[in-house]
Amino acid sequence: MRKPFYLKIILCFVLFICVLPLARAGAEDRNPNLLMAKISQGTTVSAERGALDRDNTGIQAAIAAQGRHTRSLMSAEDVVGTAVGLTWDGRPAVIVLTKKEPGYGTIPGSLDGIPVVTLTTGEFLAMARSKPGVNTTARFDRPVPIGISTGNEGECSAGTIGARVKKGADVYALSNNHVYALENNAAIGSNVLQPGRYDTGCAYNAANIIGTLADFEPIVFSTEASNKIDAAIALSSASLLGNSTPSGGYGAPKSAAVTEAVGLSVQKYGRTTKLTKGTIVGINAVINIGYDSGVARFVDQIIINSGKPFVKAGDSGSLIVTDDHSPVGLLFAGNTSGGYGIANPIRHVLERFSATVDGK
Numbered sequence: 001m002r003k004p005f006y007l008k009i010i011l012c013f014v015l016f017i018c019v020l021p022l023a024r025a026g027a028e029d030r031n032p033n034l035l036m037a038k039i040s041q042g043t044t045v046s047a048e049r050g051a052l053d054r055d056n057t058g059i060q061a062a063i064a065a066q067g068r069h070t071r072s073l074m075s076a077e078d079v080v081g082t083a084v085g086l087t088w089d090g091r092p093a094v095i096v097l098t099k100k101e102p103g104y105g106t107i108p109g110s111l112d113g114i115p116v117v118t119l120t121t122g123e124f125l126a127m128a129r130s131k132p133g134v135n136t137t138a139r140f141d142r143p144v145p146i147g148i149s150t151g152n153e154g155e156c157s158a159g160t161i162g163a164r165v166k167k168g169a170d171v172y173a174l175s176n177n178h179v180y181a182l183e184n185n186a187a188i189g190s191n192v193l194q195p196g197r198y199d200t201g202c203a204y205n206a207a208n209i210i211g212t213l214a215d216f217e218p219i220v221f222s223t224e225a226s227n228k229i230d231a232a233i234a235l236s237s238a239s240l241l242g243n244s245t246p247s248g249g250y251g252a253p254k255s256a257a258v259t260e261a262v263g264l265s266v267q268k269y270g271r272t273t274k275l276t277k278g279t280i281v282g283i284n285a286v287i288n289i290g291y292d293s294g295v296a297r298f299v300d301q302i303i304i305n306s307g308k309p310f311v312k313a314g315d316s317g318s319l320i321v322t323d324d325h326s327p328v329g330l331l332f333a334g335n336t337s338g339g340y341g342i343a344n345p346i347r348h349v350l351e352r353f354s355a356t357v358d359g360k
Contacts, residue, residue, distance in 0.1 A: 051261035058092035063284050065114040066094045070286050081287030083303050085262050093117045095282045122335045125290045126178050127316040143242040144194045147269035151196025152186045158196030160271040160317040164243040165355040172233040173211050173241055175317030176332045180232035181216035183293045192234035211236035217352055221294035229344040230332040233353055243358050245269040250325050253359040257346045258326040260302045265323050270315030278306035289333045302329045302343040309338030327357050
C-alpha cells in the first residue's frame with residue numbers, strides 16, 4: 001500500500017536532520033582548518049567572549065608560532081604583515097595580512113598547531129596628510145582641544161593632536177613622528193601649529209603656534225627594521241593646549257594606560273573622521289607601512305578593525321582609548337578603505353618619552 005504523501009515529507013525531514021550533522025562532521029574531519037583559515041575583509045571579532053592579553057597561554061603560544069614563521073610568511077609577495085588574534089570561534093590564532101585575496105593553499109591553515117586567519121586588507125599607509133575633498137578643521141580658541149588638526153611649520157600637511165602628556169612640570173602635545181618631525185626631517189625647536197598648514201591653504205601664520213618640536217623617535221625605513229613607535233612630542237603649555245576632545249568626543253582620557261588585548265573595544269577622536277569605534281583584532285603585529293620616505297617595518301603593533309571607516313588621512317596621531325577612556329595606543333596608519341587602523345602600544349610611546357598622559 002502506498003504511504004500517504006505527508007508521511008513521505010516527514011521521513012525526508014527526519015533523514016535530513018540526522019544526516020546533515022554527519023556530513024558536516026565528515027567535512028571538518030577531512031580539513032579541520034576549512035572553517036577557520038579565512039575571514040573576509042570587514043569581519044570583526046566579537047568582544048563578547050572577553051579580551052585576551054599577553055598573559056593568556058593561548059595568546060602566548062600563538063605569539064611563539066608567529067615569531068617562528070613571520071619571516072617566511074612575509075617573504076611572500078602579497079603578505080604585508082602578521083599578528084596574533086582570534087579565529088571566528090574565539091581561539092588564539094596567527095593572523096596573516098595580505099594585499100589581495102591569496103590563492104588556495106598560499107597561506108597555511110595552521111602553524112605548529114595554531115590556526116591561521118587570513119585578512120585581506122590591502123597595503124597600509126601612514127595617515128598624516130589630508131586629501132582633497134576631506135573636510136578641514138578650523139583654528140580653535142586657546143587652549144586647543146586634543147583630537148584636532150595639527151602639523152609642523154615645515155610642511156603643508158595635517159595630522160591629529162593625540163593627547164597632552166606631561167614630564168615633570170612641562171606639558172607636551174603628542175602626535176606622530178610623520179606629523180611633527182616630518183619623517184625625521186624636521187629640526188628640534190621647529191614650530192608646531194594648530195591647525196596644520198593643510199587646513200590654512202598651506203599658509204603659515206605665527207598666531208597658530210602651539211609649541212615647538214621637543215623630541216621624536218627616528219623611523220628606520222627598511223623592511224628589515226624593528227620600529228616600535230611613530231611618535232613625537234612638542235613642548236607646549238596648559239594655556240595653549242587642553243587635555244580633552246571637542247564636544248561629541250570621548251572627553252578627557254584617563255591618565256593610567258592599559259595593555260592592548262585581542263577583542264578589546266576601543267575608540268578614537270581624530271581630525272578627519274572624528275569619533276570612531278572599533279575592536280582590537282590583532283596584537284604583536286609585524287607590518288610594513290608605506291611612507292613618502294619609503295617602507296618601514298614595525299613590530300609589536302596593534303590592529304584595529306571597524307565595520308565603518310576607523311581612520312582616514314589626517315587622523316594620524318589620534319589617541320586610542322578603551323570604552324572607559326583608558327589610553328591603549330597611538331594611531332599612525334591604516335589601509336586605503338579605512339576599515340583597519342594600526343597603532344603603537346601607548347606603553348611603548350610613554351616609556352620612550354618618560355611621560356604620562358595628562359588626563360583624569
